[in-house]
Amino acid sequence: MKFLLSIFVISVGIFGPWDTVQGLICHTNTNLLNDPSKIGDQGDHVRNCTEFMVPRDELACIKLDYAERNFNESTVIKACSFRGACGMMRSLVEHTKIGTIKMCFICRENLCNS
Numbered sequence: 001m002k003f004l005l006s007i008f009v010i011s012v013g014i015f016g017p018w019d020t021v022q023g024l025i026c027h028t029n030t031n032l033l034n035d036p037s038k039i040g041d042q043g044d045h046v047r048n049c050t051e052f053m054v055p056r057d058e059l060a061c062i063k064l065d066y067a068e069r070n071f072n073e074s075t076v077i078k079a080c081s082f083r084g085a086c087g088m089m090r091s092l093v094e095h096t097k098i099g100t101i102k103m104c105f106i107c108r109e110n111l112c113n114s
Helices: 002-015
Strands: 018-029 046-055 060-064 076-080 086-090 092-095 099-106
Touching: none
Parallel strands: none
Antiparallel strands: 018 046, 018 076, 060 099, 076 086, 092 099
């Protein structure tokens, strides 16, 4: 029994936190594509933030409910790695009839830590 438990602990340690990226995804109501340096400033108007854990280098799709009608393809999302450094990717947005937006992005370590 102890042997099986130790195998479980080792496998969780190897395949658990090390192969995932923890982060925070937010959308903003301002277009920051022209000036990415403003991300994180007070003028960013970040809202509707959602924490996530995704496999590293894999596509992560997160659906967020929203109340604003001015959410469009130029909206920027902010993806932060577990180390706290932030990267930025333009969101791929799918508008649905029920007011849900699906954001898809790849959070690679070299992006998140840049």
